[in-house]
Amino acid sequence: MAIEIFMPALSPTMESGTLANWLVKEGDTVESGTILAEIETDKATMEYESIDDGVVGKIIVADGTENVAVGTLIALLLEEGEDASAMDDISSGGMASVEINTEASPAAAPAPVAPAHVAPTTISPTGDRVFSSPLARRIAAQKDINIADVSGTGPRGRVIKRDVESYTPREVIRTATFQLHSDAPFEEIKLSNMRKTIAKRLTESKQTVPHFYLGVDIELDNLLAARKELNGMSDDYKISVNDFIIRACALALKKVPAANVQFGGDVMRHYSRSDVSVAVAIPGGLVTPVIRGAEQKGLRQISDETKELAKKARDGKLMPEDYAGGTFSISNLGMMGIKQFQAVINPPQAAILAVGSGEQRVVINNGEMKPATVMSVNLACDHRAIDGAVGAEFLGAIKTYLEHPSTMLL
Amino acid sequence: MTVQKFDIVVLGGGPGGYVAAIRAAQLGYKTAVIERENLGGICLNWGCIPTKALLRSAEVFHNMKHAADYGLLAKDLGFELDKVVKRSRGIAAQLSGGVAHLMKKNKITVIEGEGKLVKPGLLSVSKDGKKIADVEATDIILATGARARELPHLKADGDKIWTYRHALVPNVMPKKLLVIGSGAIGIEFASFYNELGADVTVVEMMDHVLPVEDEEISAFALKSFKAQGLKIITSASVTKLDKKKDIVVCTVEDNKGKAQTIEVDRVILAVGITGNVENIGLEENGIKVDRGHIIADEWGHTGVKGVHAIGDLTGPPWLAHKASHEGVIVIEKIARDKGHKEIKDLHPIDKGNIPGCTYCRPQVASVGMTEKTAKDKGHKVRVGRFPFMANGKAIALGEAEGLVKTVFDAKTGELLGAHMVGAEVTEMIQGYTVARTLETTEAELMHTVFPHPTLSEMMHESVLDAYGKALHF
Numbered sequence: 001m002a003i004e005i006f007m008p009a010l011s012p013t014m015e016s017g018t019l020a021n022w023l024v025k026e027g028d029t030v031e032s033g034t035i036l037a038e039i040e041t042d043k044a045t046m047e048y049e050s051i052d053d054g055v056v057g058k059i060i061v062a063d064g065t066e067n068v069a070v071g072t073l074i075a076l077l078l079e080e081g082e083d084a085s086a087m088d089d090i091s092s093g094g095m096a097s098v099e100i101n102t103e104a105s106p107a108a109a110p111a112p113v114a115p116a117h118v119a120p121t122t123i124s125p126t127g128d129r130v131f132s133s134p135l136a137r138r139i140a141a142q143k144d145i146n147i148a149d150v151s152g153t154g155p156r157g158r159v160i161k162r163d164v165e166s167y168t169p170r171e172v173i174r175t176a177t178f179q180l181h182s183d184a185p186f187e188e189i190k191l192s193n194m195r196k197t198i199a200k201r202l203t204e205s206k207q208t209v210p211h212f213y214l215g216v217d218i219e220l221d222n223l224l225a226a227r228k229e230l231n232g233m234s235d236d237y238k239i240s241v242n243d244f245i246i247r248a249c250a251l252a253l254k255k256v257p258a259a260n261v262q263f264g265g266d267v268m269r270h271y272s273r274s275d276v277s278v279a280v281a282i283p284g285g286l287v288t289p290v291i292r293g294a295e296q297k298g299l300r301q302i303s304d305e306t307k308e309l310a311k312k313a314r315d316g317k318l319m320p321e322d323y324a325g326g327t328f329s330i331s332n333l334g335m336m337g338i339k340q341f342q343a344v345i346n347p348p349q350a351a352i353l354a355v356g357s358g359e360q361r362v363v364i365n366n367g368e369m370k371p372a373t374v375m376s377v378n379l380a381c382d383h384r385a386i387d388g389a390v391g392a393e394f395l396g397a398i399k400t401y402l403e404h405p406s407t408m409l410l
Numbered sequence: 411m412t413v414q415k416f417d418i419v420v421l422g423g424g425p426g427g428y429v430a431a432i433r434a435a436q437l438g439y440k441t442a443v444i445e446r447e448n449l450g451g452i453c454l455n456w457g458c459i460p461t462k463a464l465l466r467s468a469e470v471f472h473n474m475k476h477a478a479d480y481g482l483l484a485k486d487l488g489f490e491l492d493k494v495v496k497r498s499r500g501i502a503a504q505l506s507g508g509v510a511h512l513m514k515k516n517k518i519t520v521i522e523g524e525g526k527l528v529k530p531g532l533l534s535v536s537k538d539g540k541k542i543a544d545v546e547a548t549d550i551i552l553a554t555g556a557r558a559r560e561l562p563h564l565k566a567d568g569d570k571i572w573t574y575r576h577a578l579v580p581n582v583m584p585k586k587l588l589v590i591g592s593g594a595i596g597i598e599f600a601s602f603y604n605e606l607g608a609d610v611t612v613v614e615m616m617d618h619v620l621p622v623e624d625e626e627i628s629a630f631a632l633k634s635f636k637a638q639g640l641k642i643i644t645s646a647s648v649t650k651l652d653k654k655k656d657i658v659v660c661t662v663e664d665n666k667g668k669a670q671t672i673e674v675d676r677v678i679l680a681v682g683i684t685g686n687v688e689n690i691g692l693e694e695n696g697i698k699v700d701r702g703h704i705i706a707d708e709w710g711h712t713g714v715k716g717v718h719a720i721g722d723l724t725g726p727p728w729l730a731h732k733a734s735h736e737g738v739i740v741i742e743k744i745a746r747d748k749g750h751k752e753i754k755d756l757h758p759i760d761k762g763n764i765p766g767c768t769y770c771r772p773q774v775a776s777v778g779m780t781e782k783t784a785k786d787k788g789h790k791v792r793v794g795r796f797p798f799m800a801n802g803k804a805i806a807l808g809e810a811e812g813l814v815k816t817v818f819d820a821k822t823g824e825l826l827g828a829h830m831v832g833a834e835v836t837e838m839i840q841g842y843t844v845a846r847t848l849e850t851t852e853a854e855l856m857h858t859v860f861p862h863p864t865l866s867e868m869m870h871e872s873v874l875d876a877y878g879k880a881l882h883f
Contacts, residue, residue, distance in 0.1 A: 133849030135824050142822065155755045161824070161849055 002087045003052050003077040007061070009070040010039055010046045011320040015129055016069045017041045018193055019061050028056045030077070037074075038316075042193040044287075044323070045316030054079050057087050066193075132159035139164045194285040205347045210383040213342050214391050218402050220358045220373040226405045230299070241375075242278075242332050243303040245355060247408055248401035250274035250294030252394055253328055259394035260327050262348045263385035277326030277346065278306060280313040287313045288346060290326040334358060340376040350385035353398070354378040375402075412543050414519070416442045418741070419533060419547035421525040421690065424451020426721030426733030427553035428509050433741040435516035437750060442545060443518055444525035444535055449509040451555055452722075453730040455502045456575050461598055463498035464578070465769050468605035472771065479808055489606060491583045498578065521545065527552070527691030530716045549716050549744050552697075552704065553737065554690055556722035559682040559702075563650060564590065570658050571651060571677045574599065584608045584676035588660050590648050592619040594768040596680030597635075601770035604640050611641040611672055613648050613662055620768060624780035624829040630813050631831050634772050651677060685723045708758035710740035718744070732764050765843045767836040772812055775839035778827030778846055781817050790820040792852075794876025796868045798832045800883040803863040809833035814872040816842075823851035828869075838866055852877060 010017070018040040024030055031053045038045050054077035061074040068074065076087050130148045132140075136159045140147045143164070150167045152159035191199070223244055230239050253260040253274040262269045274295040277288040289309035291302055312318050328350075331343045334357035343354035358375040377398070381391040401408050418434040420427040423445030434441040448455045467489070477484035513520050523537035525545070533550060535543040558573035560566060566573045569581070577599050585608060589600045592614035604610040612635075614621065618628040619635070619642060635642060643662060649669070650661035658677050663669045684702035697712045698705040703725040710718040718740045721733030736759055746753040765777040784791050798804040798812035812832015819826055828842035845855055852873055860870040867882075874880045 134851045134854050135822060135849035138851055139822050155757070 002057050002082060003054055003079060004073055005036065005050075005075040005077060007068045007070050007072040007074050008039065008048055010041060010048075014041055014070060016067050018066045019063065019068050019074060020045055022059055022063050024056050026056050026059055030054060030056060040193055040316075041320075042197045044318040044320070046319070047317075050077070052077055052079075054082075057082075057084060130159060131156060133161065135161050136164045192284055194287070198285055201347060202344050205345050209345050209347060211342075211345060211380050212383050212388065212391070214379045214381070214388070214395050215340065216377060216379075216395050216399055217361075218375050218377060218399050219363065220375050220402065223402055223405045224358075224373060237300050237303055239299050239303050240306075241334070241358065242330075242355075243299050243306060244402060244405060244408075245330060245332065245353075245398075246276050246278065246291055246294055246302050246306065247297070247299055248398050248405075249328060249330060249353060250276050250291075250297075251401055251408060252397035254295045255397045256390065256394040258390045259351060259381075259386055261350050261385045262327070263350060263382055264348075268385060271327045273327070275325065275327045277323075277329040277349070278309070279329060279331040279343075280310045282314050282316070287318055287323055288326060288329060289313055289318060289322050290324070329353070330355060334375065340378055342378050343380050345380050345382055350382040351391070351394075352380050354380065414442065414521075414543055414545050416440045416519070416545065416547045418442075418549045418551065418744070419444065419525075419545050420551040420553055421527075421533065422451065422553035422555055422686075422721075422723075423449040423509070423520070424553060424555045424721065424733065425453045425730040426555070426723075426737045427451065427551065428513065428737075429734040430551050430553060430720065430737030430741050431518045432512060432516050433738045434744075435518050437741065437745045437752065439741075439745075441516075441518045442521055442547070443513065444521045444523060444533065444545070446522070446524045448506050449513065449520065450502075450506040452557075453733075454505050454509065456578060458730055459505055460498040460502045460578050461574075461602075462769060463501045464494060464602050465598060465771075467494045467497065468602045469771065472605055476808070491580065491606070494606075495579055524689075526689060527695055527697075527717065529695060530714055533691075547716075549718065551710075551737070551740055552690065552692075552712070552717065552719040552723055553721050553733070554686040554723050555733075556683040556685045556702075556728055558595075558679060559684040560679065561681060564648065564679055564681060566679055567653075570653060570675065571679065573679050577678050580676075582676075584674070586674040587611070587676050587678065588613065588648070588658070588672060588674040589678045589680060591615075591680035591682065592642070592644075593621065593680060593682070594766070596678065597768060597770045599678050599680065600635075600640055604638060605771070609641075610639075611643065611674070613646050614642065614644045615647050617645045619644065620774055622766065623768075623774055623776055624815060624817075624827070625782055626815060627774060627776070627813065627829045627831045631770070631772065631774055634811060634831075635770075638771070683722060683726075683728045685725070687723065709743040710736055711743075727761070727764055727766060729764060729766065732759065732761075735759050735764075760847075763843060763846050765839045767839065769836060772809075772832045773835045774829075774831050775835040776827065776829040777839055777843045778825065779817060780827055780829065781815075784817050784819075784826045789826060791826065792818040792820045792876045794818070794872040794874065794880070796871040796875055796880060796883060798865075798868065800871075801865060801868050803865050803867070804833065806863070807833060807865075812868075814868040816869075816872045816876050818852055818873075818876050823853065825850065825852070825855070825873075828872075832865075834865055838869060841866065841869055 020038040020040040022037050023035050030050045032051055034050045035047045036050050037048045039048050057076040057078040059075045061068055132147050137147055139161060145164060145167055147159055150159050150163050152163050154160035227239055257270060260271045260274060273293050275290050275292045276294045277290050279286050279288050291305055294302060309322055312322060326349060329346045329352040331352060332355040333341060334355050338356050340356040341354050343352045345352050356376040358373050360371055361374040362369050363372045379391055379395045417439035419442045420431045421444050423443045427443055428449060431441050431443045471489055474484045474487050521535050521543060523535040523542050525533045525535050528534050531546060533545045534541055535545060568576050574595055584603060587603050587608045587610045589596045589610060589612045592612050596612060597620060600610045600612050618625055619632050620628050632642060646662050646664040648660055649663045652659040657673050657675055660672045660674060661669055662672055687699050687702060687704060692699055695714055697714055697717060704712060704719040704723050706712050706719045706724045710720045712719050720736040720740050722728045739759060742753045742756050746756055762778060765775060768774040781791060781793055794816040796814045799810040804810050815829045817827040825845055830839060855873040860867045871880050871882055
């Protein structure tokens with residue numbers, strides 16, 4: 001009998017994902033360790049290795065199929081000496097996926113049928129199962145509420161009646177509500193899971209998080225001198241201005257702990273570690289890998305980690321533990337020549353620093369004009385968690401660290 | 411004078427208090443219980459358990475009287491009241507000993523005496539009027555319970571006029587008995603003494619017996635009580651108890667002011683419950699009391715730092731299972747606030763999901779809203795009914811008298827309430843309680859396979875009936 005290959009769970013919470021690409025085709029010989037396919041979750045693309053030796057007998061779930069449930073039969077491997085008849089007694093009974101794009105399935109594969117009792121409303125936009133009570137689901141259906149939009153307050157976050165009854169729709173991410181119109185010719189491209197997540201999270205942020213913004217100019221000459229000296233001492237590393245900014249923010253979060261918080265409805269969470277998320281642009285979107293405990297790390301370690309995470313991000317190889325759970329974010333568009341901008345907070349975090357480019361400007365000090373390298377930064381804060389004075393103190397701390405980089409040694 | 415220090419001290423060792431203490435000990439807190447009388451509280455010593463023992467004797471006696479219905483012979487029937495009572499006391503003592511064992515097993519210190527809150531964090535304990543200990547604790551749980559309510563004109567004397575405490579250990583078998591109040595306590599004693607042959611009259615102020623129950627269930631029970639020979643006067647109150655040498659002359663006035671007198675040899679007062687709020691240091695410490703009960707929030711917090719209250723002391727429903735559940739919640743909330751990692755999914759008790767059981771014959775059990783309450787709250791309802799006389803198991807048991815009623819929201823299919831009268835319904839109500847807790851709709855209940863032959867099949871049929879699909883009626 002052929003070896004069955006199932007949709008893998010690539011993180012503990014993954015319940016389904018997109019089968020992005022098959023890297024093997026039917027008839028290919030594979031051995032243990034051969035990369036079979038790339039599986040895309042909402043944040044990352046991961047490789048799926050074979051653990052058996054054999055010949056790819058049949059690919060059952062085609063490239064690009066979305067929302068393939070973990071445990072779904074996706075392919076069959078023939079062991080040495082087996083021929084195609086070994087696959088005869090394997091039915092598609094293991095198929096538990098929902099919304100499989102049948103058009104994309106190879107003709108040879110039996111048309112997968114979503115089991116009728118899996119109500120589509122119990123699947124969240126990211127493909128996760130939504131735990132909910134039967135009564136909550138019924139009331140949601142009657143009110144035309146997508147149960148996945150409702151946050152649950154029952155045991156283990158189960159959505160119960162009171163959650164649906166108290167729910168007020170605020171998400172606009174519904175295809176039905178978008179009326180796209182233009183006469184220009186177009187091509188319509190299906191959203192990647194990452195794009196959907198960005199849309200959902202940042203819409204939620206802008207609609208529910210009361211942002212306010214604080215701007216400040218930071219003189220970089222001392223920092224640039226220190227950087228030049230450090231980088232001149234060895235070829236083993238190359239510290240960037242951004243590495244200094246990460247360390248300065250991490251230390252400032254320690255110095256002003258009231259800024260290292262998350263707003264939780266009826267509680268406020270104060271973090272005792274600076275886990276700094278760094279926005280990294282990648283094809284099709286962006287991800288935010290986290291430098292954990294950055295206040296404990298030197299510039300070189302920050303530099304090395306940032307480079308490694310950015311590379312993993314661009315290769316779509318970030319693991320959930322690489323990007324989940326930062327306490328503060330930095331978005332730097334300085335290298336793109338942007339002078340200044342305001343960023344959208346990445347919930348549930350309470351603040352994000354938008355960093356512009358360092359440029360030569362004239363500054364006036366004690367009535368005298370002198371040239372200096374100046375960088376404008378802008379701090380966006382969640383006013384539910386951080387008040388103006390705290391934000392100002394925090395931003396002031398960042399400025400002090402960056403303008404007097406030797407204080408980062410204290 | 412010793413000063414004993416604990417993390418958590420529970421004042422009162424009833425079903426709320428001792429359960430709270432066990433949960434506290436499980437979570438690693440150094441815990442003590444202060445109890446003035448018997449571990450297990452009223453429930454175990456003077457309430458739930460000993461009454462069930464008495465009622466079991468009455469039930470067996472009833473079955474003996476009806477032995478011929480089952481083809482059996484039972485002659486020279488009789489009972490010895492002192493032995494019936496002795497059995498009941500023995501069971502209470504056995505279980506109280508069981509609680510003492512649980513305390514020991516969980517390394518909980520039991521301090522015998524009367525505790526009083528001196529200030530937040532400090533209790534003093536006295537015994538026989540002498541102070542025996544000071545007890546310090548970061549958190550104090552008040553769980554002193556409740557007792558029978560008395561009115562100025564209705565006071566127990568323990569001789570001819572009883573509360574449940576006297577009725578549990580009767581000094582004589584009453585010939586004529588007046589029971590004032592037809593709630594669970596009153597009707598259970600009425601049922602017991604009626605079964606043993608007393609001439610029992612029950613007076614109820616409201617217009618139906620078992621006033622918290624669904625009116626249809628209440629009417630069904632009333633009919634059955636009357637058939638058993640119980641005399642029941644509703645919409646009336648007892649305005650005067652006049653004690654003579656051997657009798658009590660009771661004046662009963664209906665709601666139109668028309669009075670009658672009834673002569674009995676014993677009276678049982680069952681006109682309600684009032685919290686044990688006296689002499690435990692509430693007013694001095696700013697703990698709010700309203701009509702005999704402490705005002706606490708949904709987590710049992712009194713508003714005074716480190717002082718919590720649970721169970722009967724905090725008001726209705728006065729039920730042991732409510733107190734125990736609150737005992738667990740109050741401790742877990744304290745633990746969670748202290749950052750205890752084991753505590754997840756903590757929710758305050760949902761009072762709409764606390765079942766109530768009355769062990770008269772026939773038994774009555776319910777959870778959720780009555781049909782009338784549901785309608786008053788604006789629900790359009792679908793009501794299902796299934797009678798015991800259409801259930802094979804009920805007929806085989808010789809218990810063909812009863813009704814299972816379900817109330818659904820017509821729009822959403824929510825099980826708003828379930829109400830049962832008949833044999834063993836107290837053992838079945840948990841099924842509907844689970845359904846309500848899980849928020850099932852009629853669909854899941856219909857899809858559930860109920861075992862045959864059981865009384866529980868009626869629970870299924872009642873749901874089916876609400877949607878016009880009952881099979882066996």
